[in-house]
Amino acid sequence: MNIAFAGFRHSHIFSLYEMAKEAKEVNIIGCFERDRDARAAAANTHGINFNFASYEQLLTDEAVKAVAIGDYYGVRGAMVIAALKAGKHVICDKPICTSLSELDVIENLCQQKGLVVSCMLDLRYMAQTEEVKRLILGGEIGRIHNVSFTGQHCLDYGKRPSWYFEEGKHGGTINDIAIHGVDLVRYLTEKNLTAVKCAVTKNAYATEETDFHDCAHFIAELEDITLMADVSYSAPKFSGMLPTYWDFYFWGSEGMIEFNLATNEIHIYKSEERIIRCPERKIEHLFDFIKEIDGEHTLMESYHILSSQRQTLTIQAAANK
Numbered sequence: 227m228n229i230a231f232a233g234f235r236h237s238h239i240f241s242l243y244e245m246a247k248e249a250k251e252v253n254i255i256g257c258f259e260r261d262r263d264a265r266a267a268a269a270n271t272h273g274i275n276f277n278f279a280s281y282e283q284l285l286t287d288e289a290v291k292a293v294a295i296g297d298y299y300g301v302r303g304a305m306v307i308a309a310l311k312a313g314k315h316v317i318c319d320k321p322i323c324t325s326l327s328e329l330d331v332i333e334n335l336c337q338q339k340g341l342v343v344s345c346m347l348d349l350r351y352m353a354q355t356e357e358v359k360r361l362i363l364g365g366e367i368g369r370i371h372n373v374s375f376t377g378q379h380c381l382d383y384g385k386r387p388s389w390y391f392e393e394g395k396h397g398g399t400i401n402d403i404a405i406h407g408v409d410l411v412r413y414l415t416e417k418n419l420t421a422v423k424c425a426v427t428k429n430a431y432a433t434e435e436t437d438f439h440d441c442a443h444f445i446a447e448l449e450d451i452t453l454m455a456d457v458s459y460s461a462p463k464f465s466g467m468l469p470t471y472w473d474f475y476f477w478g479s480e481g482m483i484e485f486n487l488a489t490n491e492i493h494i495y496k497s498e499e500r501i502i503r504c505p506e507r508k509i510e511h512l513f514d515f516i517k518e519i520d521g522e523h524t525l526m527e528s529y530h531i532l533s534s535q536r537q538t539l540t541i542q543a544a545a546n547k
Contacts, residue, residue, distance in 0.1 A: 227516050229317075230290045231257040232281055232297065232305060234268040235459055236389055238295025238319040238346055243272065245512050246294070252512070258284050260297070273534050281305065286310040292317065292342075292519070298387070299402065300395040303328030306343065310335035317344040317515045320405050322535050324397030329539060344515040345531045349410040349472060351511070353490040353504040358483060359414045359475075366494065367478030370415060375407040376453040376470040381431050381440055381459040391435040399442040400542040403457035406540070407472070409534035416474075417448035419537035425545035431459055444541050 229252055231243055246252045258278035258435040259265040268274045284293070287310060292315040295305050303323030308331065309316050312419060322345055323329055336343055349355070362370060389395040396402065412418060427439035440459035445452065461468055466488075473486035481496035492502040514524035 227251060227291055227519065228253050228255045228289050228295060229292045229294055229461075230278065230284050230287070231274075231276055231294045232256045232259075232278075232284055232309075233295050233302075234259050234274065235261065235264055235298045235389060236296055236319055238266075239294065240272055242294055242317070242319070242346060242512060243274070245509075249512060251516055255287065255290050256284070264426070281308070285309060285314065290314060292515070295319070296422075298389045298395045299324055299397045303332070305432050307331050307335065310339060310341050310505055312345070313339060313341070315342045315344075315515070315519055317346070317512065319346050321345075321397065321401045321538070322531070324401060326536065326543065327540050329518065329532065329536055333536075336532070337526055342515065342518045343528045343531060344511060344518065344526050345405075345535070347406055347409045347526065347531070347534070348509050349406045349487070350413055350525055351507050351509045352410075352472075352485075352487060353411070353506050354485040354492050354502075355414070355507075357502060357504055358474075358485060358492055361483060361492070361494070362414055362476060362478075363416070366481070367476065367483055367496070368480030369479045370451055370476055370478045372454070372477045373411055373415070373475065375411065375472065375474045377407050377455070377457040377472050378461040378468070379403060379404050379457075379459050380461045380463050382463065383432060383434070391432070391438050393437070396438070398542040398546065399439055399459065400425065400444060400457060400545055401538055402539065404442065404444070404455055405534055405538040406537045407457065407474075408453075409530070411448065411453060412534055412537070413530070415448065417451050418533065419446055419540060420449055421447040422541050422544040423447060423452075425541050427545045437547075442545065444545065446541055447478070 256277040293309040295318045425444035476483040494500040514526040
């Protein structure tokens with residue numbers, strides 16, 4: 227598959243670029259970056275060759291079948307829409323866009339043109355994911371009533387891209403971070419958002435950027451499940467991986483399940499604790515993207531990606547009120 231990369235404003239896109247370089251199924255046609263400093267940094271640190279002078283040139287290249295987008299969050303929606311209008315499939319770093327109105331257009335274009343939109347939602351490939359799904363749907367802890375997750379990140383002020391703190395470029399901490407957790411909970415429970423009970427963001431840690439709401443918390447209902455989450459930029463700068471970095475709890479009528487990204491373990495608490503250790507899994511979002519384009523069912527299909535994006539944006543919108 228011929229793919230072109232547009233935007234290198236977040237570090238996540240570099241992992242996708244390296245994956246594409248290694249994949250025999252992928253041919254990188256070329257790259258584009260509108261920001262001079264970001265372009266120079268990507269060329270110097272990753273050896274990326276920028277052969278497209280504009281995004282329009284990239285989109286009009288008939289050899290390009292798919293576009294990988296990693297520009298700043300606020301411009302991604304417009305870039306995805308432009309790519310779809312040009313007949314290109316899209317894979318994107320999260321989030322795909324920052325407004326529900328953009329998402330409406332993206333969904334309509336996908337349906338009208340039969341195009342695929344995917345996203346780098348890596349938590350679906352956690353070591354524990356498939357076993358936890360089997361346990362939950364198999365009734366291991368009975369009927370699930372409440373779920374919580376924490377996805378705190380380090381603010382890393384001074385090292386994160388400066389555009390995070392520029393008006394109109396970030397789009398909200400819930401949309402930025404929580405999409406990972408919302409998507410995973412949806413996948414594991416097969417439940418969808420029905421109500422946002424409470425969503426709050428505030429500035430606490432980015433003391434030099436008082437308009438940036440680095441703390442984010444919400445309570446929502448996914449049908450008959452209550453979900454509570456904290457996805458703040460509140461984690462200390464730490465040499466390892468904190469246990470609160472993607473830590474999930476599921477409470478059911480007959481027990482509790484806990485797992486996190488720091489280990490490959492699933493902890494089941496009933497009358498006694500049981501631990502299941504799971505084998506590592508490879509992150510396969512690029513290959514699932516290719517398979518979906520070829521008509522196969524995959525773990526990361528457009529419908530699920532767009533549904534998770536819509537539900538996360540709905541929660542972000544509630545916090546913005």
